[in-house]
Amino acid sequence: xNTINILLALPNKGRLQKPALKLLEEADINVTTTDREYLAxxxxxxxxxxxxxxxxxxVYVHFGATDLGITGHDLILERSSDVYELMNLxxxxxxxxxxxxxxxxxxxxxxxxxxxKIATEFPNITDSYFGEKGKKVELITVHGATEITPxxxxxxxxxxxxxxxxxxxxxxxxxxxxxxTSTARLVCNKISLRTKEKTINSxxxxxxxxx
Amino acid sequence: MDTRLQTPRGTTDYLPEESYKRRIAEDSFRRTFExxxxxxxxxxxxxxxxxxxxxxxxELEDSMFKFQDKSGRLLALRAEMTASIARVVGTQLLNExxxxxxxxxxxxxxxxxxQAGRQREFWQAGVELVGSDKIQADIEVVALMTQALRxxxxxxxxxxxxxxxxxxEIMKEARLNADIVNAIRVSIDKKDSEGLEKTLNTEQIDEQxxxxxxxxxxxxxxxxxxxxxxxxxxxxxxxxxxxxLKKVLLELQGxxxxxxxxxVDLGIIRGLDYYTGVVxxxxxxxxxxxxGGGGRYDGLIGDFAxxxxxxxxxxxxxxxxxxALEKQKFQYPDKVKASVLILPVSKExxxxxxxxxxxxxxxxxxxxxxxxxxSVSKGLSYxxxxxxxxxxxxxxxxxxxxxxxxxxxxxEKQDQVKIKELTNFLKEKT
Numbered sequence: 001x002n003t004i005n006i007l008l009a010l011p012n013k014g015r016l017q018k019p020a021l022k023l024l025e026e027a028d029i030n031v032t033t034t035d036r037e038y039l040a041x042x043x044x045x046x047x048x049x050x051x052x053x054x055x056x057x058x059v060y061v062h063f064g065a066t067d068l069g070i071t072g073h074d075l076i077l078e079r080s081s082d083v084y085e086l087m088n089l090x091x092x093x094x095x096x097x098x099x100x101x102x103x104x105x106x107x108x109x110x111x112x113x114x115x116x117k118i119a120t121e122f123p124n125i126t127d128s129y130f131g132e133k134g135k136k137v138e139l140i141t142v143h144g145a146t147e148i149t150p151x152x153x154x155x156x157x158x159x160x161x162x163x164x165x166x167x168x169x170x171x172x173x174x175x176x177x178x179x180x181t182s183t184a185r186l187v188c189n190k191i192s193l194r195t196k197e198k199t200i201n202s203x204x205x206x207x208x209x210x211x
Numbered sequence: 212m213d214t215r216l217q218t219p220r221g222t223t224d225y226l227p228e229e230s231y232k233r234r235i236a237e238d239s240f241r242r243t244f245e246x247x248x249x250x251x252x253x254x255x256x257x258x259x260x261x262x263x264x265x266x267x268x269x270e271l272e273d274s275m276f277k278f279q280d281k282s283g284r285l286l287a288l289r290a291e292m293t294a295s296i297a298r299v300v301g302t303q304l305l306n307e308x309x310x311x312x313x314x315x316x317x318x319x320x321x322x323x324x325x326q327a328g329r330q331r332e333f334w335q336a337g338v339e340l341v342g343s344d345k346i347q348a349d350i351e352v353v354a355l356m357t358q359a360l361r362x363x364x365x366x367x368x369x370x371x372x373x374x375x376x377x378x379x380e381i382m383k384e385a386r387l388n389a390d391i392v393n394a395i396r397v398s399i400d401k402k403d404s405e406g407l408e409k410t411l412n413t414e415q416i417d418e419q420x421x422x423x424x425x426x427x428x429x430x431x432x433x434x435x436x437x438x439x440x441x442x443x444x445x446x447x448x449x450x451x452x453x454x455x456l457k458k459v460l461l462e463l464q465g466x467x468x469x470x471x472x473x474x475v476d477l478g479i480i481r482g483l484d485y486y487t488g489v490v491x492x493x494x495x496x497x498x499x500x501x502x503g504g505g506g507r508y509d510g511l512i513g514d515f516a517x518x519x520x521x522x523x524x525x526x527x528x529x530x531x532x533x534x535a536l537e538k539q540k541f542q543y544p545d546k547v548k549a550s551v552l553i554l555p556v557s558k559e560x561x562x563x564x565x566x567x568x569x570x571x572x573x574x575x576x577x578x579x580x581x582x583x584x585x586s587v588s589k590g591l592s593y594x595x596x597x598x599x600x601x602x603x604x605x606x607x608x609x610x611x612x613x614x615x616x617x618x619x620x621x622x623e624k625q626d627q628v629k630i631k632e633l634t635n636f637l638k639e640k641t
Contacts, residue, residue: 063327064499084402193402194371194474195496197431 005046006192006199009060009069012038012051015163016184019091020070026210029203046199058083058187067192067200074161074182078122084188086204090211092184094163096122097175101150106157109133109177119146119155126159129179147171221323221331231546232533233334236363237316240336240527243359244314247351249338252313254295260285265294266485266511274321276331288320293485293508293524296339300522301515309342309520316529328500328531337505337526341512344521346455349489349507353459354466356493356503356525363532365495365502366539369472371431372459372491373479375506376452377440378427384446385420399428399478419443430477434460437475459489485511489523497538503527549579551637552599554590556606564605567615567630574634594620601637 011017024031030043040049050066057071058081069083074096076083098118100106106116112135119140120126130137140155147167149155159179162168168175186207193200218224225233241251257278264272267290275287289295292315304311316336325331338355340348353370360368378399382392391414398407407428411421423443430436437453444450456475463473479490488507495502505525513519551571555564568580579599581590587604594602604616609627617636618625628636 059326062499085406086402088403088405188402189499191494191496191499191501194369194431194476194494 005048006068006196006203007048007050007066008203009050009052009057009066009071011054011057011071014054016054016070016072016092020089020184023070023089023091023207023210027206029206044203047203055079061187061189064189064191067189067196068203069187070184071187072182073185074122074125074180076185076187077180078124080124081187082190084190084193085185086188086193086200087186087207087211089184089186089207093182094161095175095181096125096159096179097162097168098157098159098177098179099147099162099168099173099175100157102172102174104156107176109135112137112157116157117155118157118159119149120159121146121161122159125179129159147173219331221325223330223332228546232536232543233529235543236529236532236536237334237336239363240316240359240529241314243355243362244336244338247312247355247358249312249314249355252296252299252315253317254289254292254299254315256318257286257288258295258298260287262298262515263287263289263294265297265514266508267291267294268484271321274323276320276322289317290319290321292317292319292335292337292526293339293511296341296524297508297511297522298515300339300341300520301512304341305516305520310348311341312338313341314338328498328528328534330530334529335526336529337524339522339524341522342520343523344509346458346489347462348521349455349523350459350462350466352505352523352525353489353491354463354468356491356505356527357463357468357472358466359527360493360495360503360532363536364541365532365535367472367495367497368493369474369495370468370491370493371474371476371479372456372489373475373477374452374456374489375480375486376488377449377477378480380446380448380452381420381423381427381444385416387414387416395424396480399424400480402428402478404428427477431474433470433475436477440477456489491525493525493527495535495539498531498535500531501528502531502535547577548597549577549599551576551578551601551603552581552590552594552597553578553603553605554581554585554587556587556604558584560605560607560610563610567603567605567633570630571634571637574638576634576637591618591620601640603633 010020031049032041032043038051042049052060054071055075057069058076058079060066061069061083062081072092106112114136115138117138117140118126119142121142123139123141126139142149146158146160148171149158188200260277263275271290275290277285277287280286296313318332318334320332322331323329338352340352357368357370391410394410395407398410407424426440426443430440434457437456441450441453460473479492485508486506487509490506491504492501493503503525507523509521510519512522553564553568555561564580568578571578591602600620602618602620604618609615614627614629616625617628
């Protein structure tokens with residue numbers, strides 16, 4: 001009972017999952033098989049892994065449901081989770097951009113009319129971004145396929161993640177503003193780092209040698 | 212949504228079981244605060260927004276429940292207690308002998324997304340120690356917070372201690388613009404060393420300042436952490452702060468808070484703007500969020516008065532304490548339900564029943580009186596369900612000989628007891 005165990009949350013799917021598992025593998029932390037669906041042991045006796053949605057991982061870590069997590073910087077900001085960002089893992093690089101249809105008259109942020117409709121999966125970041133810029137916008141929160149909302153006439157512009165830009169292109173959208181750039185991070189619960197410092201630092205050290 | 216049947220998001224009904232847990236913690240906090248010479252203060256649940264927004268910063272202002280009075284003045288529900296107490300001190304207690312020691316247990320309101328450990332209405336227990344700028348005042352409140360948490364039976368209570376003055380002083384010397392200061396602050400708060408490097412590399416910052424900032428981000432530990440910062444700086448104010456923090460570590464031991472429970476973390480930059488000196492947070496390893504925190508605010512009372520009065524204090528999140536106790540599998544003492552149910556054999560005996568019940572209550576025995584017109588057997592089955600250990604049955608015949616029947620529910624056994632001996636009889640049993 002007194003051995004210090006560390007629980008690490010990894011994305012259960014999506015673009016961050018494979019590189020996250022690869023990073024662990026390269027650091028000689030092997031995920032051993034498990035009969036449980038979402039929980040796995042590792043070759044490190046003190047480290048267990050739990051698989052969760054990348055967008056929920058900041059919340060898990062904030063409240064100490066898990067000690068560590070690997071998730072995107074964008075998602076940490078969107079969930080406004082108060083966590084330590086111990087490592088920039090460099091993979092999962094992407095930008096959150098404001099994009100408009102190719103044929104739109106809007107060429108820059110200044111052209112946005114008041115009350116413009118913006119669809120996004122990132123309502124909190126988008127809201128505070130336009131708040132800071134002093135622009136009044138109408139947010140439409142969607143959960144995926146944001147890029148089709150202008151075609152359907154639901155939105156005048158979108159705020160969405162791009163990694164290569166091909167999705168935007170194929171939907172006749174062009175980016176006019178970068179709101180933030182993001183990469184995957186190793187995040188840590190603020191109490192866990194205090195109470196399990198040695199064990200967490202040894203894991204961080206292992207990962208750091210592989211970056 | 213049928214609003215008749217629900218409460219607003221982020222509010223909770225505490226049923227007797229939950230209220231009981233909170234009552235135990237609150238009683239304990241009250242006893243501890245009183246034993247340290249603190250006195251209770253109560254302030255309005257809602258006040259003028261301008262009062263509550265004094266010194267608290269934009270984030271907290273945004274999350275306040277705001278509304279207007281009939282003349283259009285902006286009011287708000289309190290989101291924390293310190294601004295209200297600063298107003299009271301600054302307007303009504305200026306001439307009181309100092310130090311003034313105050314405690315409160317009160318509900319607070321924040322219009323945030325409800326989440327584990329933070330409802331929109333939540334309860335805090337806290338103290339304010341007003342009128343001393345000495346480090347001994349800081350030490351007292353840290354020690355009191357630790358003791359208060361230990362007294363509610365939390366195990367392994369730990370405290371992290373920092374000081375906002377070090378960061379402020381370094382930033383003042385470096386003369387950076389506010390955006391850069393904020394970027395550095397966020398990086399240190401997140402322990403994001405790469406983010407910090409990025410900011411440091413793009414700005415004209417001298418090598419010494421860079422080293423100190425890196426050290427602040429890494430600074431967690433004991434005296435050695437303070438010595439390291441000390442070796443990097445050449446600033447009398449910071450040297451004084453570090454010597455004071457050393458005193459905190461040393462003197463807390465006198466309060467039974469030994470080194471293993473206290474950590475220096477100069478990266479603690481607490482969310483409220485009004486802090487000016489020593490800041491601290493309490494936590495237990497079993498819960499992933501801090502359960503209490505506080506610090507020194509020497510400028511805030513001055514916002515309500517013509518001169519400044521130094522002060523320090525803390526607030527403990529009561530709901531978080533309950534969560535932590537549950538994680539630690541704390542066994543609450545059995546809830547005292549009624550120890551006696553008193554029943555008349557017939558309704559002619561009602562007056563006698565009430566007389567006996569009142570006498571027992573005066574003697575400190577918890578008594579439920581039968582009010583539903585039940586038969587004795589129905590009363591017994593109620594006592595059985597409610598786990599009331601004794602039933603007093605008042606019958607005419609026994610009453611004529613100044614006695615009643617006392618039935619012990621566990622033993623299937625009954626005794627005839629003289630009314631004047633009833634209290635002693637029951638006290639011996641319970």
